[in-house]
Amino acid sequence: MSSDLGLTPVGASTTKLGVCNLCEAICGLELTITDGAVTGIKGNANDPLSRGHICPKGVALADIYTDPDRLRRPIRRTGTGAEATWTEISWDEALDTVADGLATAINENDKNALGIYVGNPNAHSLGSMTHGFELIKTFKTRNKFSASSVDQIPHMYVGMLQFGHQLLLPVADLDNTSYFLVFGANPMASNGSLMTVPDFPNRVRELKARGGTMVVFDPRRTETAKVATEHHFIRPASDAVVLMAMVNTLLVEGLSEAPPYVDNLDALQTAIADFTPEYAESVSGVSAETIRRITREFAAADGAAAYGRMGLSTQGFGSICQWAINLLNLLSGNFDRVGGVLFPEPAIDAAKNGLLSAGHFDVWRSRVRDMPEFGGELPVSCFREEIDTPGEGQIKAVLTLAGNPVLSTPDGRRLSESFAGLDFMASVDIYLNETTRHADVILPPTTALERDHYDLVFHMLAVRNTARFTPAVFDKDKDAMHDWEIFRELALRTTARINATKPLVQRLSERVRLSLSPTFMVGLLLRLGRKTTMTQLRKHPEGVDLGPLRPTMPARLHTKNKRIDLAPAPLVADLERLRTSLPVPGEGEGELVLIGRRHKSDCNSWTHNLERLTRGKPRHQLLMNPADLAARGINDGDLVRITSRVGSVEVDVAGVDDMMPGVVSLPHGYGHQVEGTRMGHASGVVGVSINDLTDPERLDVSGNAALSGVPVTVEALVPAAV
Secondary structure (H helix, E strand, O other): OOHHHOOOOOOOEEEEEEEOOOOOOOOEEEEEEEOOEEEEEEEOOOOOOOOOOOOHHHHOHHHHHHOOOOOOOOEEEEOOHHHOEEEEOOHHHHHHHHHHHHHHHHHHOOHHHEEEEEOHHHHHOHHHHHHHHHHHHHOOOOOEEEHHHHOOHHHHHHHHHHHOOOOOOOEEOOOOOOEEEEEOOOHHHHOOOOOEOOOHHHHHHHHHHOOOEEEEEOOEOOHHHHOOOEEEOOOOOOHHHHHHHHHHHHHHOOOOOOOOOEEOHHHHHHHOOOOOHHHHHHHHOOOHHHHHHHHHHHHHOOOEEEEEOHHHHOOOOHHHHHHHHHHHHHHOOOEOOOOOEEOOOOOOOOOOOOOOOOOOEEEEEOOOOOOEEEOOEOOHHHHHHHHHOOOOOOOOEEEEEOOOHHHHOOOHHHHHHHHHOOOEEEEEOOOOOOOHHHOOEEEOOOOHHHOOEEOOOHHHHEOEEEEOEEOOOOOOOOOOOOHHHHHHHHHHHHHHHOOOOOOHHHHHHHHHHHHOOHHHHHHHHHHHHOOOOHHHHHHOOOOEEEEEOOOOOOOOOOOOOOOEEOOOHHHHHHHHHHHHHOOOOOOOOOOEEEEEEOOOOOEOOEOOOOHHHHOOOOOOOEEEOHHHHHHOOOOOOOEEEEEOOOOEEEEEEEEOOOEOOOEEEEEOOOOOOOOOOOOOOHHHOOOOOHHHOOOOOOEOOOOOEOOOOEEEEEEEOOOOOO
């Protein structure tokens, strides 16, 4: 047929713009579609934020859409363990079964009999952001958990204490900074985290080309450390002392330049007076001379930004670390400054419009360990004990919304055993994995290429102000449901079965909110922001440039008095725990310290079954300094046993000079064990779960899990075959 009839000839290709939602970089994509299939993906050079950048995950986005392992219809489990079988069922049967199971647990016990876990992928889905949290709010359970308390609550806690909102987080103005100071972060692999910075490799080149400097502190010579101007090894969990020594140096040497809208400078100086560079050297391995020199360079730079991420937040003093990062930026005169750190101004400001709450802390506590909640969630490290411990409020049923806590939260092996003993469990997920295999029913939503997308969170954390709405690349199958549709049905069907019915007006209001599509809601929110419109974004699917970051303080603060407390009482109080908890080097003879790591071609605990992302050299090994191998009589490639207080695993070891002596590293999210699928086994991907070693009793004051800095021993088992 003639193409002027509006039909695409067989074999002809079209181009559509898309977005990668697999990490925080939110890169714009250009997809080639031939005969209804994706035949090519490249970065969209016209995207004003990602500028044509793409990483291996973006190239593999279509592999998820076509993945034979991906669930496309609801499935129900019969039997348990090795005897379990799975059968496809209709959506109506699946949704009713889940609603019955959740309502029964609540009706026969109490509202807290339902436990809910929210995984990381929810922040990357528009439908989850607009409707997933509405679903959760329909249940009044206090037993809510999420991936946030394994990697980012310290940022949010400190943001709430100092700036008045949990997601009011300053971002490095990386396109203009001249001195980038990095602690425990690896943006070469992550493209930024809680700092959306796609195309980080080129941005580092640009920084160096204008004479800038990047200094990295990390116990591993990471991909970022290897392109830095200089790198310094630092003992895990000692970052807080080094950072406070830098803050102390600013104050003692008269290098501080605090903005006029801060309080309690004198109280801060008194609180940290003993955190000297010499003390920091004694616990961190970083020389006092280096600490003073870098502090002076940072203060003298024409636009400097301090940034710390996973390595800081996932340790026992994550909140003190993030507080110290803020203090470095505030007291050096680089807060709210071009080239320093600034607050983005997104087209949809979820902090300003109330879409996301300001946050709260210790409004209630966990039943068993008496741990405080943050932002309405309990620490995920408490999840297992709330299932296992009898009594009022015991969790009897669990609903997971994406995520894989068995692999990604502390003591995951025991959490798996706890899931197996539940009365009922349901999961909204596209895969059968280590967590969802315990579900009675799995409800699979559509994937990224089948749904509209707007990033409600990551535009709030981006190094440039942009906005982008991406229509679905493909229509969803008729017998498929978007995540927001699943959430709507679960909310309405479950609440209709719960004995404690809500007032009619409240039920009608919930029904109306849940029936609005995410795309419609984005249009309304854009009107409130008045920076762009849905019409404009549809005309420019590559994204609309709203300009560089700019000073906005103190008007943007959400504190009642529009001022910043330099010495929040909870953080000052936690300094004593820091003083008394750090081990003296040399203690624990034979012990090593375990840290995690992530890779550019991994997506936390999933995508390990995609051939495109798993080819090449194995990435699962324990990394260990050659000197530590020799001291234990271990050879490179040996099979070793790693043991912590809570468990042990066996894996092969690789000797690398990139590891600080005394420190070992395992990747996060490995250890797949689902029989009958290829999860984690493409191209021979093997490995163990680091979270079979992490200790649920090791927590930051915010409740965040201390996954990094775990004391372990390592011993050889069987030499690897030659």
